[in-house]
Amino acid sequence: MIVQENFNSRRDTVFCGVFDGHGPFGHMVAKKVRDTLPLILCTQWTSKSDEDQNNLVEMRHSRSSNSEDSIALDANDDCYKSLEAEENEKFPKMYLPLKVSLLKSFKLMDKELKQHPKIDCFCSGSTAVTLIKQGRNLVIGNVGDSRAVLATRDEENSLIPIQLTVDLKPDLPGEAARIQQCKGRVFALQDEPEVARVWLPNNDSPGLAMARAFGDFCLKDFGLISVPDVYYRQLTVRDQFIILATDGVWDVLSNKEAIEIVASAPSRETAGRALVDCAVRAWRLKYPTSKNDDCAVVCLFLEYEPETEENTTACAKATEEVMSTPGDDTKDVKVDSNHRMTVLERSGTLQGCNEIVPVSDSNDEKVAVGGRNTSKRSLAECISNEEEEWSALEGITRVNSLLSLPRFLSGDRRSGSWRKWL
Numbered sequence: 001m002i003v004q005e006n007f008n009s010r011r012d013t014v015f016c017g018v019f020d021g022h023g024p025f026g027h028m029v030a031k032k033v034r035d036t037l038p039l040i041l042c043t044q045w046t047s048k049s050d051e052d053q054n055n056l057v058e059m060r061h062s063r064s065s066n067s068e069d070s071i072a073l074d075a076n077d078d079c080y081k082s083l084e085a086e087e088n089e090k091f092p093k094m095y096l097p098l099k100v101s102l103l104k105s106f107k108l109m110d111k112e113l114k115q116h117p118k119i120d121c122f123c124s125g126s127t128a129v130t131l132i133k134q135g136r137n138l139v140i141g142n143v144g145d146s147r148a149v150l151a152t153r154d155e156e157n158s159l160i161p162i163q164l165t166v167d168l169k170p171d172l173p174g175e176a177a178r179i180q181q182c183k184g185r186v187f188a189l190q191d192e193p194e195v196a197r198v199w200l201p202n203n204d205s206p207g208l209a210m211a212r213a214f215g216d217f218c219l220k221d222f223g224l225i226s227v228p229d230v231y232y233r234q235l236t237v238r239d240q241f242i243i244l245a246t247d248g249v250w251d252v253l254s255n256k257e258a259i260e261i262v263a264s265a266p267s268r269e270t271a272g273r274a275l276v277d278c279a280v281r282a283w284r285l286k287y288p289t290s291k292n293d294d295c296a297v298v299c300l301f302l303e304y305e306p307e308t309e310e311n312t313t314a315c316a317k318a319t320e321e322v323m324s325t326p327g328d329d330t331k332d333v334k335v336d337s338n339h340r341m342t343v344l345e346r347s348g349t350l351q352g353c354n355e356i357v358p359v360s361d362s363n364d365e366k367v368a369v370g371g372r373n374t375s376k377r378s379l380a381e382c383i384s385n386e387e388e389e390w391s392a393l394e395g396i397t398r399v400n401s402l403l404s405l406p407r408f409l410s411g412d413r414r415s416g417s418w419r420k421w422l
Contacts, residue, residue: 023124125215171196175211179223248293
């Protein structure tokens with residue numbers, strides 16, 4: 001997870017992201033995407049709309065009939081057609097350049113993973129749901145099955161959820177059509193008929209439970225893409241907060257349940273912690289024979305200053321919480337007022353605006369990398385003590401991919417060994 005304020009040196013801009021790795025090296029892929037994608041986006045995002053439109057034209061003309069990039073772009077033609085349609089609609093000036101930047105950044109991120117010398121992304125990958133909030137403008141880029149949900153007030157002042165993204169599962173008609181067109185297969189196993197998976201043409205592997213992801217290059221020629229769905233929304237004074245969370249949360253909690261948990265937390269700083277704890281407990285009740293999936297959460301709280309001619313920005317406060325699985329060495333990112341990013345081990349809380357608290361370097365305020373606390377306390381007990389570091393119940397992830405392939409060799413030996421399985 002990551003939260004950055006003053007993103008790209010823009011005072012009113014916040015960047016949030018949740019990344020869910022899968023496969024043998026999924027934790028490494030997710031960490032790499034978390035650390036690199038915001039930097040790539042910063043370099044791509046420009047206010048010169050003419051330059052961005054030229055980039056869009058270059059992207060269209062750079063497609064080759066047999067390349068992976070061609071598969072990704074051709075499979076997402078609707079996205080590029082929508083860019084043309086949006087030129088004539090009333091969107092803020094920042095939207096189209098940012099959308100083009102997001103599309104290109106995700107493409108470059110996947111390319112960097114493919115060329116990475118130390119991370120084997122052949123059968124490992126990561127989802128990504130990213131959010132950029134500039135003033136009252138909200139732009140979301142999503143790859144995979146993580147989700148963004150907005151909590152807002154209706155006319156009766158009741159809190160209601162609005163799902164901002166679509167879970168990109170393989171059984172969605174458009175996703176399944178693209179995969180099958182590229183000779184990939186989509187079907188569910190008998191013992192889990194509700195989970196559609198992506199398979200190689202001639203082998204029952206790897207069984208990926210999402211239609212888009214970074215990495216997973218064994219499937220990139222067979223319909224899997226890393227092109228994000230990009231969404232825009234203008235925030236209003238009725239909007240309260242936004243939840244970004246991995247599928248481990250949404251598998252066991254509904255959108256309404258999630259926003260009610262966050263809204264009922266004793267404080268904003270404990271909201272993400274409360275949602276993770278409830279999700280882990282729901283896993284134990286709903287799937288008593290299964291280990292709980294990764295649960296990572298970012299809660300972005302929205303506050304609006306009085307609108308004037310010179311002041312139309314919105315303030316945001318964010319909290320984040322993660323449930324790490326055994327062997328997961330990923331770290332959470334926390335922002336303070338003096339440093340752009342400060343890394344915490346395991347889990348932490350981020351506060352925004354003028355309430356950002358610097359991170360102490362004291363070892364007793366960190367959770368040891370090799371240690372793990374098993375929580376058997378109630379939700380109220382867990383979230384009532386803000387001074388104590390917290391980790392969720394012990395568990396391992398329910399696999400998002402089923403690998404029956406033999407172990408792949410690295411380097412040149414690998415390049416010739418895996419093709420016979422396609």
